[in-house]
Amino acid sequence: MEEKTQDLLKATPEQLLYAKILEWGMYSGLLILLITFGLYTLGILDPYIPLDKISRYWSYNVHEYLEHAGIKNGWAWLGMLKYGDFINFIGIAILAGVTMLCYAAIVPTLLRSKDTVYAIMAVLEVIILGAAASGLLAVGGH
Amino acid sequence: MQVNGKLWAMMLIGLFLLAVLVSPAFAESSAEGAASGHTWWFWPLVLFFVTFIMGILAVLGGVGGGVLFVPIISGFFPFHLDFVRGTGLLVALCGALAAGPGLLKMNLASLRLAIPVALIASTCAIIGAMIGLALPTNIVQIALGATIIGICVLMLTAKKSTVPDVPQADRLSSALRICGVYQEASTGEIIDWKVHRTPLGLALFVLIGIMAGMFGLGAGWANVPVLNLLMGAPLKISVATSKFLLSITDTSAAWIYLNKGCVIPMMVVPSLVGIMLGSFVGVRLLKIAKPTFIRWMVISILAFAGIKALSKGLGF
Numbered sequence: 509m510e511e512k513t514q515d516l517l518k519a520t521p522e523q524l525l526y527a528k529i530l531e532w533g534m535y536s537g538l539l540i541l542l543i544t545f546g547l548y549t550l551g552i553l554d555p556y557i558p559l560d561k562i563s564r565y566w567s568y569n570v571h572e573y574l575e576h577a578g579i580k581n582g583w584a585w586l587g588m589l590k591y592g593d594f595i596n597f598i599g600i601a602i603l604a605g606v607t608m609l610c611y612a613a614i615v616p617t618l619l620r621s622k623d624t625v626y627a628i629m630a631v632l633e634v635i636i637l638g639a640a641a642s643g644l645l646a647v648g649g650h
Numbered sequence: 651m652q653v654n655g656k657l658w659a660m661m662l663i664g665l666f667l668l669a670v671l672v673s674p675a676f677a678e679s680s681a682e683g684a685a686s687g688h689t690w691w692f693w694p695l696v697l698f699f700v701t702f703i704m705g706i707l708a709v710l711g712g713v714g715g716g717v718l719f720v721p722i723i724s725g726f727f728p729f730h731l732d733f734v735r736g737t738g739l740l741v742a743l744c745g746a747l748a749a750g751p752g753l754l755k756m757n758l759a760s761l762r763l764a765i766p767v768a769l770i771a772s773t774c775a776i777i778g779a780m781i782g783l784a785l786p787t788n789i790v791q792i793a794l795g796a797t798i799i800g801i802c803v804l805m806l807t808a809k810k811s812t813v814p815d816v817p818q819a820d821r822l823s824s825a826l827r828i829c830g831v832y833q834e835a836s837t838g839e840i841i842d843w844k845v846h847r848t849p850l851g852l853a854l855f856v857l858i859g860i861m862a863g864m865f866g867l868g869a870g871w872a873n874v875p876v877l878n879l880l881m882g883a884p885l886k887i888s889v890a891t892s893k894f895l896l897s898i899t900d901t902s903a904a905w906i907y908l909n910k911g912c913v914i915p916m917m918v919v920p921s922l923v924g925i926m927l928g929s930f931v932g933v934r935l936l937k938i939a940k941p942t943f944i945r946w947m948v949i950s951i952l953a954f955a956g957i958k959a960l961s962k963g964l965g966f
Contacts, residue, residue, distance in 0.1 A: 513840060516831040519757040526761060530897070531751035538744070538922075545919040559690045562916050563728070566693075569787060570732040574911045581911040596915035597908075603744060604908060607901045614761075625826065629765050633772065633898070640776050640905035 522614040522621075529613050533606025541599025544592075553592035582643035608637045693728065698920035701741070705928020710939045711948030713805075714896065715925045716742030716868030718948070721798045721955035724791070725962060729917060731787050731794075735866030736912030737921050739904040742868030744922050745929070746897035758890035763828050763845070763883060768895055770852055771859035771869070772902035778863025779906035788963045794865050795960030801871050802953045805945075808875050816882035819844040823881075832887060843884050851881040863903035868896045 519527070547553045557565060557577055565573050574581055579588075588594040611630045618627035639645055701719065708715045720738040724731045753759035782790055819829065829844040845851070854876050862869040873892035877883045883891065907913060 513831065517757060517833055517840070519755060520761065523754050523757070523761040527751040527754035530747065530754070534744075534747040534751065537747075541919060541922070545915065548915065559916075562690055562914070563688065563693060566729045566733055566914055566917065569730050570783070570910055570912045573730075573732075579911060582909050593915055596919065597913070600740065600908065600913060600915070600918065603740070603747060604901055604904045606747070607898050626762070626765055629769050633765070633769055636769070636773050636776070637898075637902055637905070640772075640902045641909075643909040645776060645780065645906060645909075 522617040525617060526610045526614050529610045530606060533602060533609060537599050537602035537606065539599075540602060541596060544595045544599055548592035548596060551592075553590070553595060555593040556588060556591035557593060605641065608634055608641070611637070694916050694920045697723070697727065697917065698924040701921045701924030702928040702931075705925040705930075706932040706935060707928075707944065707948055707951070708925070709929050709932025710935060710944040712945065713948055713952075714742055714868035714870040714893075715745050715929070716866070716896075716900070717798075717801065717871055718952065718955075719921065719925070720866050721794060721952065721959050723921075724794070725955050725958035731791060732783070732907075732910075732912045733914050733917055735782065736904070736907035736910075737914075737917045738866035738868075739900050739907055740913065740918050741921050741925050742866075742896055743900040743904055745868070745925065746893055746895075746900065748926065750894045750897045753890040753894055756890075757830070757832060758886055759894035760828075760830050760883075760887055760891050762826070762830070763877070763887070763891050764895050764898070766826060766828075766852065767855050767877075767891075768898040771855045771862070771895065771899040774856045774859025775863035775899045775903040776906055778860035778865075779903040780863075781860070782864035782866075783906070783910055783912075788965065790864070791959050791963030793963075795956045795958070795963055797861060797865060797867075798952055798956030798959060802949050802956060804871060804875065805949050805952075809879070810874075810885055811878060812886075813841055813843070813884045814878065814882040816844050816846050818846065820846045820848050822848040830887070832884070834886075841884055843882075843887060845877075845881040845883050847880055847882070851876050854880070859899055862896075862899050863906070866903070866907070869899060870896060 548555060549559070555562075556579070565577055568576060573579070585594045585597045589598070611634045615627050615630050615634075618624075618630060700722070701715075704715060704718045704722065707713075708718055716738050719741050720734055723729060723738070724734040727734070729737075750759065754761065823829070823845045826848075828848070829842075831840060831842050833840050854872075858869045858872045858876065861867065861872070870889075870892045873895055874885075874888050877888035877892060878885050
């Protein structure tokens, strides 16, 4: 009985796997974000929007900001990674993407334990987060 | 060991900020910017200090950083609400990502409880983000102000139940096997928990998801009462699962804001670092702080920010 309770107190294998990947993603994302922000603010990489001009843009709404700065939305930042400001998006994307990885990783564990309903829900979550990340869900401007 | 790790992390981040402040690029751009009012680093630096204080208050007041961030920064800083919401979501997301692994490993956050709830909340957060970005700014600002004032009322009136009485699990939660066991560290008691009213709880997460996405707020203020008071999960499980849940809900909405272009690194990084450092300090101050006073202070600040958001939206 005592042993059974001790077992119940422990996190399930899929929960531990999820935690491990989440931790890895969080630390790598934050570390990369801090390094790239250093490259940006220390002037090691030239920014697309000069530092002394940045304050002109953040009071615009997003539509005006993109138009005035000549920036495309969606995944266009991938083509602008040579700029100090856009390189920061690598860390941000890792932080925003790690949850998808966690969900995808626990699917086999859930299927092995014949937890089909939860495996389906995990797959659905990956699809939903993937759809959000894809940029296909377009939204109107102001 | 863990405390030393955090101290080292704080020192490294402090040194990093110092390096930024004394860098030649910083001085050069500052001189150019000085001619046109504030230097470029003025607002990011103020943002860092304000979010640092926010991080302390969030821990002491028992609220998430996101719920303080959006109304305060949108009310008192020159940043447009679009960028504040994008940054607010990333702030709440990072707080949840930092806490999530530990809570899952300790089995305080329940993945079994979170998965069905997150599926609904994250889908609705996407819808909320799309609505929020399509609506005129003043309408969002008015709705934000009203929501923040509602949160204040909720904080003042909502009770908490350490271990709610759940006579019987409902059919849905039984089928999904949403239950668990945890040990209360203060008493050593083993608590067997289950939930009820699951369909109603899940329905409320539709609303919570939409609001989280629409305003860029973390939704801990709504998650905890629903999980604890309505569904009957123990308070510790509710708080931990809610915090972990934000890492999923906010991820979906954050991608919408990110893809729309509402993320400016110069706002995101100082805010993240500020909130995280503030949270470390807040945890240390927890031992000596007076929680009731801090809670009243947080509610007052929120109410003020809510009124400010309302008046800004109404054009006063």
